[in-house]
Amino acid sequence: MRELLSSATAEHYADTVHATVERLAGRLRTTTQPFSGATPEQLRRLVDAVDLDGPAIGTPAALQEVDELVTAHSVWFHVPTYAAHLNCPVVLPAVAAEAVLAAVNPSVDTYDQSGIGTFVERAVVDWTARRIGFAGGDGIFTSGGTQSNLQGLLLAREHALAGVADRGTTLPRLRVVASASSHFSVQKAALLLGLSPDAVVLAPSDALGRLRPDALATTLAAIRAAGHVPMAVVATAGTTDRGCLDPLASVADVCAHDGAWLHVDAAYGCGLLVSPTRRHLLDGIERARSVTVDFHKSFFQPVSSSALVVRDAADLAPVAWHADYLNPHDSDEPNQVDKSLQTTRRFDALKLWTTLRALGADRLGAMFDTVLDLAAAVHRWVEEDGDLVLVGRTQLSTVLFRYQPPGVPDAQADALVPQIRSALFGSGRALVAKTVVDGRACLKLTLLNPGTTLDDVVGVLELVRAAGAALVEGDDLLAGDATAAVR
Numbered sequence: 001m002r003e004l005l006s007s008a009t010a011e012h013y014a015d016t017v018h019a020t021v022e023r024l025a026g027r028l029r030t031t032t033q034p035f036s037g038a039t040p041e042q043l044r045r046l047v048d049a050v051d052l053d054g055p056a057i058g059t060p061a062a063l064q065e066v067d068e069l070v071t072a073h074s075v076w077f078h079v080p081t082y083a084a085h086l087n088c089p090v091v092l093p094a095v096a097a098e099a100v101l102a103a104v105n106p107s108v109d110t111y112d113q114s115g116i117g118t119f120v121e122r123a124v125v126d127w128t129a130r131r132i133g134f135a136g137g138d139g140i141f142t143s144g145g146t147q148s149n150l151q152g153l154l155l156a157r158e159h160a161l162a163g164v165a166d167r168g169t170t171l172p173r174l175r176v177v178a179s180a181s182s183h184f185s186v187q188k189a190a191l192l193l194g195l196s197p198d199a200v201v202l203a204p205s206d207a208l209g210r211l212r213p214d215a216l217a218t219t220l221a222a223i224r225a226a227g228h229v230p231m232a233v234v235a236t237a238g239t240t241d242r243g244c245l246d247p248l249a250s251v252a253d254v255c256a257h258d259g260a261w262l263h264v265d266a267a268y269g270c271g272l273l274v275s276p277t278r279r280h281l282l283d284g285i286e287r288a289r290s291v292t293v294d295f296h297k298s299f300f301q302p303v304s305s306s307a308l309v310v311r312d313a314a315d316l317a318p319v320a321w322h323a324d325y326l327n328p329h330d331s332d333e334p335n336q337v338d339k340s341l342q343t344t345r346r347f348d349a350l351k352l353w354t355t356l357r358a359l360g361a362d363r364l365g366a367m368f369d370t371v372l373d374l375a376a377a378v379h380r381w382v383e384e385d386g387d388l389v390l391v392g393r394t395q396l397s398t399v400l401f402r403y404q405p406p407g408v409p410d411a412q413a414d415a416l417v418p419q420i421r422s423a424l425f426g427s428g429r430a431l432v433a434k435t436v437v438d439g440r441a442c443l444k445l446t447l448l449n450p451g452t453t454l455d456d457v458v459g460v461l462e463l464v465r466a467a468g469a470a471l472v473e474g475d476d477l478l479a480g481d482a483t484a485a486v487r
């Protein structure tokens, strides 16, 4: 069958993929903006114009259509003026490895589906565990930090309920402690795990939004005094907005004293594991019981690439289920499915494996360091600018700020934040994010591109200034008009 990838279609496969890659290379050569600037209405119309029940158009035409419909309007994370969210440009060996995955289509669940993949994934997990500082340890690749956090907290829940006679009465008493800056996936995980709606307790934090060990101890004591059970403490190593790290060693001390399970969410900060200059920011992570790492954030890996790593391999046991058709109890084969929430699962580990072989860990760490240095330089630049106001400091690579020239009151500066973001997005020339910090709106840059220069970022900030000025002058100008100002 000509449609299927098989020995009979090897040549057709090569032609199809080569043509697709050539077309993409052409896009890369000519793309200068992170986004086309098309409106939601325009994009919806383009998609609606395609009739999925219409006559088939054949593979070359379908791929041509994808190029014009999807690729042309994609958001490009590698363009230096993309500075919105935690998306990184990707390293070439990983992109090539992704092509291997697309064709071989492995599933790392049972050994008989993925023999070599099983050992490669285990080697990459072991490498990560060693970088964390776990002697031994184990883990599993997941779809992302959200799933890694869910699994970490699932293991913590099962640990808290182990040996409990009546799960039903203990479950509503379980509490998870985190800072207000922790990722929203912690709250989602609590919901999915059947905890009570008020299970996530936000402990007081310092001026940078980091857990305060003294306040954490008080919070844990109050939970126990109320007859509740601290199921886990979630420390964040790299908060999504501020890019700050909870003080892991002191938090580990408090957890050790209380007996609480420490989960470190290093979805963002995991790049420090290979940093030649800043690994010390993660000191104490080796005392966590479970750790989330997102290689698709700070290891320059394509989506998806994430892992949950545990200090004690036995802690993964609660997710092991056995089926006669897949991984029976008496199977002596090393089945990765025994460690995962998923069954069919991508072999994402191959991308990091290939990257480590091709570039080495030091190179990746140096690349992450480059963006941290860039963020420091941008902080200094914003601090000295008369129209921009820096909001807080970072330990990683975010920049929080507002456009607020002298004379612009706080309320107006806050109102400008979403308008400026929309103006830039509408122009397609630069993408920035927005968030709320300490109750006030602010713009956010997330810098993850080691190819981006200070000049590139200053260019983005100049677009922010132009949009902001147009909005202030036009008073109630719509963002569309400000978009014209930055075109």
Ligand SMILES: *Cc1c(COP(=O)(O)O)cnc(C)c1O
Binding pocket: 086, 143, 144, 145, 146, 147, 149, 182, 183, 185, 236, 238, 239, 240, 265, 266, 267, 268, 294, 306
């Ligand atoms: C991004 C992020 C997550 C979620 O990870 P996904 O890969 O997007 O699911 C969790 N925690 C933190 C701190 C993050 O920044």
